[in-house]
Amino acid sequence: VKHYLSLALITFSIGALLILPIFVESTYLLHIMILIFINVIVGSSWNILGGYTGQYSVGHAAYFGVGAYTTMMLMQFRHIAPWWGVWAGTAAALVTALIIGSICFRLRGPYFVLASIAVAEIFRVSALNLKNITNGAEGILVTEIPPLTAGKIVITDWTTKVPFYYTGFFFVLLIIVVSVLVRRSKLGYYFQAIREDQDAAHSLGINPTIYKNTALAISAIFTSLAGSLYAVYVGFIDPGTVMGLDLSVQIVMICIIGGIGTILGPVIGAALLIPLSEALRSNAVTDALINAGIVNAESKTGAFLKENLAHAHVLIYGILVVIVILFMPAGVLGFFRRMTARGRRAA
Amino acid sequence: MSILMQSLISGILIGGVYALIGIGLTIIFGVMRIINFAHGDLMMLGMYGTYYLFALLHVDPFLSVVITMPLMFLVGALLQKGVINRVLNALPQNQILLTIGLGLIMSNSIMLAFTSDYKILSTTYSSSSVSLHGISISLPLVISFAITCAITAALYWFLLKTNTGQAIRATAQDREAATLMGINVRRMSILAFGLGSALAGAAGALISPTYYIFPQVGSVFTLKAFVITVLGGMGSVVGATLGGVLIGVAESIGGAYIGSGWKEVVVFVIFLLVLLFKPSGLLGKSRT
DSSP: OHHHHHHHHHHHHHHHHHHHHOOOOOOOHHHHHHHHHHHHHHHHHIIIIIIISOOOSSHHHHHHHHHHHHHHHHHHHHHOOOHHEEEEEEEEHOOOOHHHHHHHSSOOOHHHHHHHHHHHHHHHHHHHHHHHOGGGGOEEEOOOOOOEEETTTEEEOOOOOHHHHHHHHHHHHHHHHHHHHHSSSSHHHHHHHHOOHHHHHHHOOOOOOHHHHHHHHHHHHHHHHHHHHHHHHOOOOOOHHSSSSHHHHHHHHHHHOTTTTTSHHHHHHHHHHHHHHHHHTTTTHHHHHHHHSSSOSSHHHHHHHHHHHGHHHHHHHHHHHHHHHHHOOHHHHHHHHHHHHHHHHHO | OOOHHHHHHHHHHHHHHHHHHHHHHHHHHHHHOOOTTHHHHHHHHHHHHHHHHHHHOOOOOTTHHHHHHHHHHHHHHHHHHHHHHHHHHTHHHHHHHHHHHHHHHHHHHHHHHHOOOOOOOTTTTTTTTTEETTTEEEEHHHHHHHHHHHHHHHHHHHHHHHHHHHHHHHHHHHHHHHHTOOOOOHHHHHHHHHHHHHHHHHHHHHHHSOOOTTTTTTHHHHHHHHHHHHHHHHTTTHHHHHHHHHHHHHHHHHHHHHHHHHHHHHHHHHHHHHHOOTTTTTOOOOOO
């Protein structure tokens, strides 16, 4: 029964998300949804390497940025449409992943974490300094996205948020299907064996180098897809936003907060964090507090909140991470699973 | 030749401050096996403390080390007692994320309190320099180097000669054996984190007359601190001292010959090379 129930739930949510843009007029809601999709894609792809294989990369911004930059540079400087550029981006990310993997996977534990940060920082500083290729700190701004046509029929000219919504949704479904397939396949068991005990796995004939690199390759390809989607959707990239350490940390946080090593974890993490940080950034929380009459807009607190709460969304991330690690080390998902299990036992 | 000498000397001088940051991180790692990602943010707190002591109370930044160090010791000890002690046996990745989270809280609280504007602490001697055989050296750097040397010497004395210092080193060597010898390991952890934070705070105070002060300044120094400690060997105090000076020199010479935009890349490439070919560091013993 439980199996059918979850199947029905999945079908329902996919259906609801598919028809959502038809009924929802608010571009703001669509914007939030697209941001959530992008973060689900990066979170889930990080999860394949970090969650299943146990390799805590804090340098995933490198693949995100490589994808974003490849697509944008091809589109702006070579006039190659993004739906072709994206694949060039994944190829570039794959090459990057193999290079980084060959360096970093010789290291374990904290040393791997530090090496992954160092490599990503080298990419960021290079993107900043190679001004004639990347435009340096000025970044790249999209002037025009060519319309997507099939023969003579224009499928979309990318002027609304809806095509981005469906593209994002498609990639979300894809990464979730890939995650499920990976997890249930022999490959997934190899990954988990490496996570649990690399030496034991090795002694049973699993080559850790090959399988860690495989996990990284899958992870990097999807991270780069998310990066390209972000770049074309937002229409502007610079080294700090698409290659910075903050982004790498955010990707890890989505998984840790949601629940690491689970299919739904990154989805929950992104669905919790993105609306929260967007609400803070757009001052929606302050407005709500003022409208509810809790805080007077004219008062000192009101003015302070209005002025500063918008900058505080990273602070909330920090507080959430500390709380989750101290009190729910298995993430929000794990926490609720334990709670329901306890409830069942009590009943 | 004079460019080389110039950058060599200023590299060594700034390397002294780097060494302080590195030693703090390495003590924390040695005792608790935790990589403190909030280290640069602790240093940032030291910078802000120094800045406001100077701006409001006109305390000289170099003199304020006497105030910032004990204050930061308290901050660190409280963090250890209240938060980090709870995750000593957790997965290493969770420990890392916890310290990242703490760092974010620190830098963003400071941003809320004092805005993200860049602050510059300018004393009467900020831009003065000493001339030596045609090489000019910034005076604040010279003073900060002298104070760094004094602090490092005092620290070595503390770790080598006092009972508490020896207990800290024993805990770093083998936690269980230290417990069996009657050392209060939890108290040593609190002491070690306090000490590490105090050193980070001192580094922040010493660097504040020559560096921009802003809430996000920490992450730059966190990364540098990692490079320094890995270079010297995780947990090795002598190694961190050496690593700090080496990184200072590498940055300064790289900046002079390759271009200042690339000096970070020089540092990270050295870091990766050390990780790959001598992961135990220059003076480290084991990888665990």
